[in-house]
Amino acid sequence: MASKKTKVVDGYTAIRAAQEAARHGRGDPLRPDPETSKEKSTADPKAGARIGRSVMPSKREVICPECGATSSIVGKVDLWVCTQCRHRMKLQDLKIEAGDWNNEIEVGGTVTILPGAKMTGGRITANDVVLQGEMAGVEIRACHKLTIHKEAKPDWVRLKTLDMELGPGVNLTPGKPIEGRHLGLHGKFSGNAVLQGTLTIYADGDFSGQLKAAGLQVEEGGGFRAQLDVKPENAPPPPKPKARAPAKPNPRLRPPPPKNQNPPRPKPK
Numbered sequence: 001m002a003s004k005k006t007k008v009v010d011g012y013t014a015i016r017a018a019q020e021a022a023r024h025g026r027g028d029p030l031r032p033d034p035e036t037s038k039e040k041s042t043a044d045p046k047a048g049a050r051i052g053r054s055v056m057p058s059k060r061e062v063i064c065p066e067c068g069a070t071s072s073i074v075g076k077v078d079l080w081v082c083t084q085c086r087h088r089m090k091l092q093d094l095k096i097e098a099g100d101w102n103n104e105i106e107v108g109g110t111v112t113i114l115p116g117a118k119m120t121g122g123r124i125t126a127n128d129v130v131l132q133g134e135m136a137g138v139e140i141r142a143c144h145k146l147t148i149h150k151e152a153k154p155d156w157v158r159l160k161t162l163d164m165e166l167g168p169g170v171n172l173t174p175g176k177p178i179e180g181r182h183l184g185l186h187g188k189f190s191g192n193a194v195l196q197g198t199l200t201i202y203a204d205g206d207f208s209g210q211l212k213a214a215g216l217q218v219e220e221g222g223g224f225r226a227q228l229d230v231k232p233e234n235a236p237p238p239p240k241p242k243a244r245a246p247a248k249p250n251p252r253l254r255p256p257p258p259k260n261q262n263p264p265r266p267k268p269k
Helices: 010-023 034-040
Strands: 060-063 070-071 079-081 088-091 094-096 099-105 110-113 115-133 139-148 157-166 178-180 183-185 187-194 198-199 206-213 217-218 223-230
Touching: 060 115, 060 139, 094 115, 157 178, 183 187, 183 206, 187 198, 187 223, 198 206, 217 223
Parallel strands: 094 110, 099 115, 110 115, 115 139, 139 157, 157 183, 178 187, 183 198, 187 206, 198 217, 206 223
Antiparallel strands: 060 070, 079 088
């Protein structure tokens, strides 16, 4: 029986064989193909570390409906808590569609009353209110700003706001003097206004009546006919800082007993 011979290959011979195979295009099965490695290396190594740009919400002024304190909010906040009285409300925007409405709302965002909506009752308290529908029994309080559009039918007896702006095409003649902080006009206003801030008449605005305010701005093209009482003294005085109450002593921390300056003398023996 013929014996089988085992062929022994040393390390040098194995290296030469691998080099010959790579030279003829067969490659080394134990090593990656250099062409494949080049294709894989074309990917951007920093692709996984990229961060997309995001636009932060603008700074908002939120006024508490309970105590009137003002807070500045930056970013997305769902639940707002007043720093003064700890009153809580949601910071969200709502839209009231066309139809009859009778309900209560309190939010720290903007409530938009769309055209065709008839507010038959209830109460709306919001930071900003955009009125395009009809007030027919509802009470509206805009803690910051009220914007009135051309289609709106306001009820000044049940309406309260700090700042007010009339949109283009509005022709407003309120039955009582308008009181508040700032008033901006893109439309026409006929009546009396008592403002603690500034009346701003834009190029498409017009004011006629009596005005008492702390400031006045009229753009070129704006109309203005009024009896004036405009001076900085009409603005309210700045609020005085509250005095801090004295700190109460902690009953757990008792003061040390007073030292006896005249200790008793020892008795003679």
